[in-house]
Amino acid sequence: MFKEEKTLCHTALQTALKVGAQKARINFVKSSMDLVNTLDGEVDKLTRCLDSSMNIILFVDGKFGGFSTNKLSENALESFILRAVDTVRMLAPDDARDLPARERQIQGSLNGRELGLYDNYYEKICADERRDLALNAAVWPSKGKAWKLISEEGEYSDSLDFSYVIDSGGLEALHCETRFSYGVEITIEDFKGRKYSGYWWDSSPFLSELKSAGIGGKALEMAIGQIGAKSIKSGKYNMVVDREVSSKLFSPILAALNGYSIQQGNSFLMDAVGKKVFSEGLTVMDCPHIKGQNGSRLFDSEGVATREHAIIEKGVVKEFFLNSYTANKLGLSPTQEDAIRPKLMPYAPDSKKTLNTLGRDDLMHLCGKGILVNYFNGGNSNTATGDFSYGIEGFYFEDGKPVKPVSGMLVTGNFLTLWLDLLAVAADARPCREKLIPSLAFKDVDFSG
Amino acid sequence: MNKNKYLKIFGVTEAQMKQLVGEGLKGGGSWCDLYFENTLTCDLLLRDGSVSSGAANESYGCGIRVLQNGKTAYAYSESTAWRELLRAARAVCGIASSGSNIPPIAAHKADTKSGGQYYPIKTDWREKSAAEFVSALQKLDNAIRSKDSRVQKVIAILSYSMSDIMMYNSLGELTCDTKPMGSLAASVIFMQNGKSETKSVSRSFRMGAEMIGDALIEELADMAVEGLDASFEARRPKGGEMPVVMAAGASGILLHEAMGHAFEADFNRKGQSIFADKMGKRVAKRGINIIDDATIPGNRGALNYDDEGVTGQKTYMVEDGVLKSYLHDRISAEHFGVAPTGNGRRESFRYNPIPRMRCTYMESGSDGTLQDLIGSVRKGIFVDQFANGQVKIGEGDFSFYVKSGYTIVNGRLDMPVKDINIIGNGPKALADITAVAGDLKIDDSTWTCGKEQSVSVSCGIPSVLVKKLTVGGI
Numbered sequence: 003m004f005k006e007e008k009t010l011c012h013t014a015l016q017t018a019l020k021v022g023a024q025k026a027r028i029n030f031v032k033s034s035m036d037l038v039n040t041l042d043g044e045v046d047k048l049t050r051c052l053d054s055s056m057n058i059i060l061f062v063d064g065k066f067g068g069f070s071t072n073k074l075s076e077n078a079l080e081s082f083i084l085r086a087v088d089t090v091r092m093l094a095p096d097d098a099r100d101l102p103a104r105e106r107q108i109q110g111s112l113n114g115r116e117l118g119l120y121d122n123y124y125e126k127i128c129a130d131e132r133r134d135l136a137l138n139a140a141v142w143p144s145k146g147k148a149w150k151l152i153s154e155e156g157e158y159s160d161s162l163d164f165s166y167v168i169d170s171g172g173l174e175a176l177h178c179e180t181r182f183s184y185g186v187e188i189t190i191e192d193f194k195g196r197k198y199s200g201y202w203w204d205s206s207p208f209l210s211e212l213k214s215a216g217i218g219g220k221a222l223e224m225a226i227g228q229i230g231a232k233s234i235k236s237g238k239y240n241m242v243v244d245r246e247v248s249s250k251l252f253s254p255i256l257a258a259l260n261g262y263s264i265q266q267g268n269s270f271l272m273d274a275v276g277k278k279v280f281s282e283g284l285t286v287m288d289c290p291h292i293k294g295q296n297g298s299r300l301f302d303s304e305g306v307a308t309r310e311h312a313i314i315e316k317g318v319v320k321e322f323f324l325n326s327y328t329a330n331k332l333g334l335s336p337t338q339e340d341a342i343r344p345k346l347m348p349y350a351p352d353s354k355k356t357l358n359t360l361g362r363d364d365l366m367h368l369c370g371k372g373i374l375v376n377y378f379n380g381g382n383s384n385t386a387t388g389d390f391s392y393g394i395e396g397f398y399f400e401d402g403k404p405v406k407p408v409s410g411m412l413v414t415g416n417f418l419t420l421w422l423d424l425l426a427v428a429a430d431a432r433p434c435r436e437k438l439i440p441s442l443a444f445k446d447v448d449f450s451g
Numbered sequence: 452m453n454k455n456k457y458l459k460i461f462g463v464t465e466a467q468m469k470q471l472v473g474e475g476l477k478g479g480g481s482w483c484d485l486y487f488e489n490t491l492t493c494d495l496l497l498r499d500g501s502v503s504s505g506a507a508n509e510s511y512g513c514g515i516r517v518l519q520n521g522k523t524a525y526a527y528s529e530s531t532a533w534r535e536l537l538r539a540a541r542a543v544c545g546i547a548s549s550g551s552n553i554p555p556i557a558a559h560k561a562d563t564k565s566g567g568q569y570y571p572i573k574t575d576w577r578e579k580s581a582a583e584f585v586s587a588l589q590k591l592d593n594a595i596r597s598k599d600s601r602v603q604k605v606i607a608i609l610s611y612s613m614s615d616i617m618m619y620n621s622l623g624e625l626t627c628d629t630k631p632m633g634s635l636a637a638s639v640i641f642m643q644n645g646k647s648e649t650k651s652v653s654r655s656f657r658m659g660a661e662m663i664g665d666a667l668i669e670e671l672a673d674m675a676v677e678g679l680d681a682s683f684e685a686r687r688p689k690g691g692e693m694p695v696v697m698a699a700g701a702s703g704i705l706l707h708e709a710m711g712h713a714f715e716a717d718f719n720r721k722g723q724s725i726f727a728d729k730m731g732k733r734v735a736k737r738g739i740n741i742i743d744d745a746t747i748p749g750n751r752g753a754l755n756y757d758d759e760g761v762t763g764q765k766t767y768m769v770e771d772g773v774l775k776s777y778l779h780d781r782i783s784a785e786h787f788g789v790a791p792t793g794n795g796r797r798e799s800f801r802y803n804p805i806p807r808m809r810c811t812y813m814e815s816g817s818d819g820t821l822q823d824l825i826g827s828v829r830k831g832i833f834v835d836q837f838a839n840g841q842v843k844i845g846e847g848d849f850s851f852y853v854k855s856g857y858t859i860v861n862g863r864l865d866m867p868v869k870d871i872n873i874i875g876n877g878p879k880a881l882a883d884i885t886a887v888a889g890d891l892k893i894d895d896s897t898w899t900c901g902k903e904q905s906v907s908v909s910c911g912i913p914s915v916l917v918k919k920l921t922v923g924g925i
Contacts, residue, residue: 044522046523047522047524048523049523050526050543052527052529053801054529065503067507068504068505068506069506070506071508072512073511085507088580089505089580089581092582093502093503094501094585095503096503096504152721153722189845196846197846199723199844236690266498267603267640267642267647331499380839380841380849380852380874381841381850381852381872381923382852382872383870384870386647387646387648389687389870390870391872392872393872395848409848410848410874410921412871412874412923412924413923414690415925448690448925450924
């Protein structure tokens with residue numbers, strides 16, 4: 003980030019204090035991104051994105067407001083902040099609003115590169131290389147005995163993001179990261195005229211670690227695997243959920259532990275801290291400091307220092323996610339505003355394999371027979387009760403091996419009972435994801451078809 | 452259209468825009484357009500009985516697009532200073548010229564002259580201060596609490612935006628518009644005998660601040676507590692395939708997910724849609740008409756012009772059961788050799804336009820009333836409130852999440868149900884609509900479609916009977 007933009011942030015902070023705010027925080031984000039989209043082996047779209055915006059948090063006479071703008075001239079900013087302070091004055095006071103205590107925030111001066119998420123090669127990459135990267139993994143044109151390729155859409159992107167935060171309590175912190183991503187979606191048609199699609203992707207802070215080779219082939223393989231899929235008989239089945247989609251079943255737990263949900267009474271995990279509400283097989287660590295990995299962060303949006311800690315340990319909830327506001331509202335001590343980089347630890351009491359080597363296929367062997375879910379087609383959950391219902395695709399398996407593809411089915415249940423029925427947790431989470439959720443196995447889940 | 456107002460907002464002249472387009476086309480492109488946007492978005496939030504949080508966002512900039520035989524180069528600038536605009540135009544010119552040298556395409560046959568007046572603004576949101584809306588949120592809180600003693604918590608949110616839009620293209624067409632949008636929503640937590648229930652309700656209109664009034668507040672409060680007894684009693688039904696009666700209004704999500712997306716022409720241009728080879732063919736029973744419409748005054752999906760400067764219009768996708776038209780932007784219209792249908796939409800100047808729905812609905816039928824439809828089902832399900840939906844374009848498999856409904860036993864509503872997903876296949880579900888009542892209702896909730904970009908939409912439908920869908924259950 004450039005010196006003049008940091009200066010602009012400090013000017014904005016001083017302006018806010020000068021025109022009536024007693025406390026303020028400035029979050030400045032600046033990003034650049036280039037995308038190359040391909041269609042059927044040719045470049046289809048090229049996009050260049052350059053964004054800067056300033057988020058201004060104001061505490062005025064016990065009142066609170068959040069404002070953002072991308073009009074970043076000094077004059078425009080001053081006028082914007084003046085109007086913002088006037089707006090805040092019209093609101094009701096809320097004594098729960100405050101900056102975090104300085105000792106909870108990240109200390110020292112950061113250059114943004116402490117977590118090793120910046121690839122110097124980003125500055126060298128050129129348009130021709132981007133185009134080659136976007137086209138290299140294409141499988142177009144391909145044809146099989148039982149299918150024809152209808153379309154292949156690819157997207158290569160690289161980006162650089164800066165996030166700079168200062169506040170009137172003395173916080174100053176910078177985070178920066180590069181990211182290189184590539185994904186392919188394939189649509190095929192079988193000899194009966196039915197279409198099937200498959201998608202695969204990868205992402206890394208470093209171009210040299212982007213696993214783009216074979217991505218088109220993997221997407222094609224997934225589409226072919228679904229040929230002939232149909233629903234099977236409704237009933238209770240063991241369920242193995244592939245690591246690509248398992249966050250669908252874990253993210254609602256994180257949402258239910260969020261302080262806003264707790265404060266509003268809109269959570270199926272009210273009063274859960276210190277209680278064993280899940281299977282003892284569920285242990286979740288927050289690991290935000292792993293160098294060179296997507297999602298690692300030293301501080302959150304309030305500047306609070308992140309930490310390595312247990313969120314859930316052997317089924318016992320260790321803490322809610324409480325920022326300054328929700329902690330004050332609930333009369334509790336603040337923790338951290340959210341899980342930064344949660345990691346589910348492996349668990350398989352009946353497995354003879356080393357836990358750290360467990361993959362999805364091992365979970366299928368442990369279950370014997372059941373349904374492997376590799377795609378969720380819509381659905382939702384009730385945040386207050388934990389009831390859920392999702393559309394699914396995948397495979398029926400026996401003896402740990404896929405027997406036939408399934409689609410057009412629904413899985414229905416309640417998160418509390420589902421996670422009490424956890425059979426096993428694999429160790430195969432993809433490091434390209436910010437949340438490290440591996441393949442999961444559950445027993446006796448209701449499927450409708 | 453007072454073009455001088457918009458030229459002043461963005462600080463450019465027509466001559467400069469012509470020059471920018473010229474710069475964009477220097478790399479060999481055949482089409483270039485500019486999209487200027489100045490949007491102010493504000494939110495006021497009531498929590499725990501007081502309006503103690505406010506937010507505002509300004510978003511300003513210009514997107515520049517060059518097309519080369521259906522291929523796109525896109526860049527944008529967050530400043531409209533001449534130097535920055537020129538830089539963005541040269542960027543798209545550069546990326547366009549890095550593609551193959553394809554001959555220019557023909558001029559697009561679009562109606563850009565007769566923009567509608569589908570959202571005349573009586574009170575510009577920007578002329579009001581936040582304080583003037585605080586009382587509306589407090590009234591809504593009070594109204595909801597007064598209607599049911601089981602109310603525990605209320606979050607009420609007023610969101611509004613005003614967007615000044617100016618578009619210019621390589622045909623020399625200049626189009627300007629100011630788009631308002633207002634949404635009032637409440638999320639309520641109820642408690643009964645230690646059990647919690649949630650309910651979210653909203654109303655959204657492309658209107659100025661005149662939309663806020665006692666009638667709207669009362670309507671939302673009634674909606675918030677409607678069906679609460681049934682919610683506490685509701686259980687999961689036995690799952691499986693069964694007939695589904697869908698109530699008029701929000702059940703229009705069926706059309707949006709099961710058919711609307713598959714009719715968007717980009718998916719058909721690429722051959723991906725399950726409807727890609729169905730143009731001119733029967734896809735539903737006789738008498739069924741499905742429309743995507745930008746011309747309903749004040750509707751969340753209303754558009755005087757789309758985001759490519761094409762006049763807002765009403766498009767019959769299915770007429771008397773036959774597939775008549777896809778939903779086109781300029782690229783797909785060129786591909787199919789038809790006029791654009793005014794469906795080129797974008798989330799903001801940061802995105803290039805793609806085919807998107809507006810207000811998607813089915814016209815009323817002649818198969819009686821909702822009661823007639825329920826009465827015709829021996830064993831099935833009735834659904835009336837929804838949360839979200841999704842579709843797989845190629846397979847046509849869609850789903851939508853049901854917040855409330857009832858089982859149907861021997862032609863009568865029986866046990867209340869909630870929190871179930873319903874899944875089906877688009878063409879099959881469309882063909883399986885066996886009865887359409889005469890009670891079309893457009894639902895004015897805050898529907899937002901998330902295909903690559905978020906855009907405001909709405910939907911509607913008369914009560915319909917679908918012969919067979921798969922219902923989640925235990």
